[in-house]
Amino acid sequence: MxxxxxxxxxxxxxxxxxxxxxxxxxxxxxxxxxxxxxxxxxxxxxxxxxxxxxxxxxxxxxxxxxxxxxxxxxxxxxxxxxxxxxxxxxxxxxxxxxxxxxxxxxxxxxxxxxxxxxxxxxxxPFRHTHAMQCIRNLIAAGEIGNVSRVNLEFYSSNEVDEAWFYTPPHYGCDSVIKMGVHLLDLAFWTLHFPAVLSVSNESVTKSLHSPGFEAIAHIHLKNRIAVRLACSSSLPSGSKAIVSAAFHGEKGALCFRNINGSLYDFMTERRRGGSHEALVSPPDAWDxxxxxxxxxxxxxxxxxxxxxxxxxxxxxxxxxxx
Structure with missing residues (x-):
């Protein structure tokens, strides 16, 4: 048809x-x-x-x-x-x-x-946030020069108040891996899917279906881009949840991150030296x-x-x- x-x-x-x-x-x-x-x-x-x-x-x-x-x-x-x-x-x-x-x-x-x-x-869905759209466009325009490093982080405490986080099968590893995959997708998508050269684990602890699951991985991409992915469902982080995707280049960095532990409210920061500037902030009905x-x-x-x-x-x- x-x-x-x-x-x-x-x-x-x-x-x-x-x-x-x-x-x-x-x-x-x-x-x-x-x-x-x-x-x-x-x-x-x-x-x-x-x-x-x-x-x-x-x-x-x-x-x-x-x-x-x-x-x-x-x-x-x-x-x-x-x-x-x-x-x-x-x-x-x-x-x-x-x-x-x-x-x-x-x-x-x-x-x-x-x-x-x-x-x-x-x-x-995170590709469609105003915060990530901003970062992808700025990187494509050369705002921070060639990207050499990407840091992806998701840390959650047992105080996350989103109901889906505690509903099987999401609890523990599944929720953490899901968010980790979202962040890794943001790195690949923002950089237009460069070839993956190697993948290594720094650490994977506890059962894959345990609430205490933790993992750190390193992914090396074409064009000498190093990606570090860190996820934990039990790390004391001082917040309900920390979500961050930071892209580092020759002329500064751009960071996608959540606000006040929320899994729905995200912002974009431009970082140069010791200073930072908010470029995009909520509200944003991206879901x-x-x-x-x-x-x-x-x-x-x-x-x-x-x-x-x-x-x-x-x-x-x-x-x-x-």
Missing amino acids: NITNTVPRLGFLGVGWLGQLEAIASSNLAIISVLHDSSPELLSEAQAIAPDARIAFTSDDLLAADLDGVIVGPASLNHTFKAIEAIQNNIPVFCQNPFRMNAPETKILVSAAKKADCLLGFNF GRAAVEWVSSLRVNRYFDQEAGKFVSLTETIAAIE
Whole structure:
């Protein structure tokens, strides 16, 4: 189907984050046509946002509907399998939580989308914050010269007040690794995905599914760029959470960081010598932008986008760290 200049009909295979559904609904760029989820409560909340949507009792029922795109939610069982099944039915797919997939699964999904020439999108919400957009644009303009070092940090205490942080399977390693992958993606995306030359671990402590998980990794990229990724779910940091991505160049540094321990409020700082300057500050309603942008792309072109293939490199790097 040629979707150009038409309003695509979407199905939600797993409701996922209501904020994304609400962002798509309020954008008026698509019709939310079919909903499927194992949680009656989530379905009820979703229908309040999209009252005209039909409820599909099974995932097969949803995939059999006349849809122009499917958004696969984070709670969906067999996330990768269902995404591949949709692609094989020639239905474009947006994955709300791509970090459920390992490197082999990602390769299979991307290969299926490429073979079917079908649009495939992944949810990288921090790319769409005003703070990170600012940093990427300034680095591209040569604001800090050639980037030589990137420091990525995520430290959380047991006082984080976001409910998702304590809900299985996110608790402990999963939440930390998820945020670590987001930060690593920001480094790769900002630098336009330079080749990965080597990956090494400085330390990985405790069980991968322990609340006390800690890891430090070093990634060396083409053009002599050194990336350090440090994550911990138990380090006493003096804050509920510390999130930071600092890009260091010949003429200074640019830093993306959270404010007051929040996992939603972010700012951009420009650093030169001992001084720093705030360039971007909240408020910024960024949470649903990745999904809305995918819908915008779907309206114009439903065919495979080479950008999707770059996620394979990211998952391979994470596999090397773990």
